[in-house]
Amino acid sequence: MHEQPRDVRDRPRDPLRRIATISLHTSPLDQPGTGDAGGLNVYVVEVAKRLAERDIEVEIFTRAVCRDSPPATELVPGVLVRNVIAGPFEELDKNSLPAQICPFTFGVLRTEAAYAPGRYDLVHAHYWLSGQVAATAAERWGIPLVQSMHTLGKVKNLALADGDSAEPAARIRGEHEVVSAADRLVANTTEEARQLAGLYGADESRVRVVSPGVDLSVFRPGSSAAARRRFGLPADAVVLLFAGRIQPLKGPDIVLRAASLLREHAPHLASRLVVVFVGGPSGSEVGAPGRLTALASGLGMAGRVRFEPPCPQAELAEWYRAASLVMVPSHSESFGLVALEAQACGTPVIAAAVGGLRTAVRDGFSGVLVEGHDPADYARVVAELAGSPACAARLESLSRGAVAHASAFGWAATADGLIDVYTGVMNEAAAALSA
DSSP, rough: OOOOOOOOOTTTOOOOOOOEEEESSOOTTSSSTTTTTTTTHHHHHHHHHHHTTTTTTEEEEEEOOTOOOEEEEEEEETEEEEEEEEEESSOGGGGGGGGGGHHHHHHHHHHHTTTOOOOSSSEEEEHHHHHHHHHHHHHHOOOOEEESSSSSSHHTTOOOOTOOOOOOOOHHHHHHHHHHHHHHEEEESSSHHHHHHHHHOOOGGEEOOOOOOOOOTOOOOOOHHHHHHTTTTTOOOOEEESSSSSGGGOOOHHHHHOOOOOOOHHHGGGGGGGEEESBBBBBGGSTTTTTHHHHHHHTTTTEEEEEEOOOOHHHHHHHHHHHHHEEEEEESSSHHHHHHHHHHHTTOOOEEEEEHHHHSSBBBBTTEESSOOOOHHHHHHHHHHSSSGGHHHHHHHHHHHHHHHHHHOOOOHHHHHHHHHHHHHHHHHHHHOOO
């Protein structure tokens, strides 16, 4: 795995013809909101589509989790998903995936070896496991490595939720290795850029900030009344929505506890309150099915809570439109695509003032950021925004602000930012070869 790179200096090279994208631990074909599939999946798919629209081919390498998966699947013209056999044909916990890095890497290298040298202009890896693979491939192929971490183990360990486990030392070591190996590190926000430098010793000259985006053709304002009729929700209900993976890190318990407190502190809301969770179990929640349901029952909220499975983006957008408020009380969040999607639909967000949520939500303009994770603080904000008819004007103002704020985060802008990163690192590599 430490072979010398091929000499590609003499071959003609048009900039950005084809990119290898590595997404080992979760497939872009998986439904976001379940298992380990989430914002990273959305990011990889949406960026690949926008690059293909610019005549830049993208090949996404992911681990095959089904025996019947073909070796390659065309996602859209110009985007190919390569299903690499590495380990059992089943979903593995992320802590079990490091054992599959070597077979996965060999599968990636074998794929490239079937073509003439110089098939890829650069490799872009997502998450630290993929970075381990990409570092070997980039060295072997003699091309630049661009790395997006998406989440950082040290950051998660500094903000553990009750019932969550600390990220293992092996991950922290692996992240340090990837940060050191990358020619460019793409951070979602300036805060993440600071974390890469401060916690991992990243060379600041190699870090670039490119914000994720939202599909503004899908997530857009629409009729709240129609959405509520579709899902059987009362027209006058106060609907609190949580969307995404159900795991302690995301704080779904905070939503339930806040809703329970509302019955005590804003009893006039009790008869109209509905709490909706759209998503599937992930992380430690997989090993404890029904924990959130049990909490709802224990709080006397069972009759006010709906649990809905993960759904396609168009349906998710309807859930956002049906909601009065979307709650994102995460303990750690590299960006927070759910917050951005909800705002694009015109629904204000109540979010924890952590990580990328400080960028995704403009406090007081598109939603409200809450310091800490005390359910009472979230209950207070809900009561202030939806507790009486007098709150309607502020809620409407936040709704307009939400749409305006989200409109600046289209995926086209993300793709343009990444192209600048790619071009810059390729020019730097070319200059180094010619020196």
